[in-house]
Amino acid sequence: MNVRVLEMQSRRGWWSGAAESATRVLHRGIVLLLEWNQRARQRRQLARLDDYLLRDIGLSRVDAEQEARKPFWRG
Structure with missing residues (x-):
């Protein structure tokens, strides 16, 4: 192989790795959304x-309201 072929393969490998990384980041972002x-x-x-259904699952109205007020990004 000559130097030019090695340079082309090296660049292709870099691009492939960058594309895979970008794909992983995009996938994680979609999963998070x-x-x-x-x-x-x-x-x-x-x-x-x-209140009847809340009691059935073991929660009070206060518990439910506190959970409902949390921002969506908080677990």
């Missing part, structure tokens, strides 16, 4: 439950 969306939806649903 989906998790936040699910958390926000669950908290809205929890806030709508009546």
